[in-house]
Amino acid sequence: MSTARAVALFGILAHDTVHQAIVRSERLASELTRNVEWLFAPFPLDEGNKAQRARAVDQRARALAECLDAQATRDSNSDDTAWFLKPCPSLMFVNGAGELDQKHVQDLRDTCVMLLDRAGCDLLTICDITGHSYRTAQTIVKHYRACNAARADSGIDMLELQVRKDGMKG
Template sequence: MRTHLKGINIIRRRLATGEIRTYYYHRATNMRLAGEPGSPEFLDSIAAAVEQSRQRDAGTLGGLIREFQQTAKWRRLAESTKNEYRRIFKFWEDQYGTCPYPALEDKAFRRAVIKWHDAFSEAKPREADNRVTVLARVLSWATRDGPLKRNIMDGFERAYQSDRSDKIWLPEHVDAFLRVASPEMKLAMVLALHSGQRQGDILQLAWNNYDGERISLRQGKSRRGKIEGRLVTIKCTRALKETLDHLPKRSTLILTTKTGKAFKKRYFALQWEKTCREAGIEDLHFHDIRGTTVTMLFQAGCNLGEIVSITGHSLRRAQDILDKYLARTSTMADNAIAKFENVLETDSAKQTAKQDRKNHAK
């Protein structure tokens, strides 16, 4: 039986006698490991290799990155964020992993990083920004709580600028989306519009979060990518309640794939983008729905306190959204929220429930 050992290279050699012998090497240090996998000797060898790796990159950017991954700040990050950071860490380690502390505080290091950022951002501005932002975050931690005296990357200028103040899902967009959407994407739309929650929280929404009248959940991501842990309780609209009450429970999660499995973040994004293309919707994102929900709640007469108790935004963020979005929606009728509610009850939420009942009956 073949097994995969993380961080271990497996080399097989044929001896002069014809015997096949297997050797194990610690990938980061290229140290040969003694014993067989799982044996005390093998585990001791791994521990020695890890210690050597730590000593080897002590005082360098690579060492800082490993130290950062031992902090409470790191542990509070969502797992998806950790995976993204690891991907970016690998890039910076390949580029500057052996840079010592003094070099990390030198303007020459900043110039080199900015030069790379300026060149790479011509084709991929957001990716360039993300990589430098992650590097700057590690250096910021090392300046505040670690061995560095200053964060040389503080205040770098981003290449990607996004103003989505005019990006909002209007009723015609919702109708177009629902006409071509699969039952799973319809349900995602209804959950997003009626709850105002982030995509990640909706994908994790479980049946035990719904008591038949309200949805209670502890939100995951804050604006800075930390685990916020804010508990919000949302009273279900009639449309959302009817939709949920008639959905078959194929999983512990409310929103699943057609086979009843949890959506992977990337797969959900692909399905959402595919539906938008088929509906002829351009330059509208899933997260734009939250701004729509905030705006419509305000037009329905909710004050800021009531809005943030539903969406989980901060008061300041909710006000910022309204300042941007109300200019776009000022021509909508005063009863927009009522129309929004009625449209979803008759043309989406109920259709979603009825379609699911038909599919379940089959």
């Protein structure tokens, strides 16, 4: 796991130096990798039973989320103000095969392109910031934004209203 990803995954405590944050994050990432079999052991994958396998993958994802949340709670002593940079647990996930996986640099670069696009940056500015070629940035925006940006934005607005109405939390 890259150092930057580990630091983003486990966050930076306000009282830590950069060196302390790196050492802590790399230690925690290493521990997680070493203990993943133990974490996932209660949820074996049955290759012959698709429904059971899907449940096990979901249970593994929930166990990972709970593990990362518990670590953040321990590190901050349940104090959200203890963070200089809050942990980003979505960088680590359980993939469709039921294995521990992580977001890759390319995933994050594409996300950055889309965040810049949503912020109103033009493609040349996006290219200057991300280092993408104009053609690549255009392809990413076209792929993720949809053909009709206004319709996609309207759909997201409707989804947000529905989520609020149903009381869901993200």
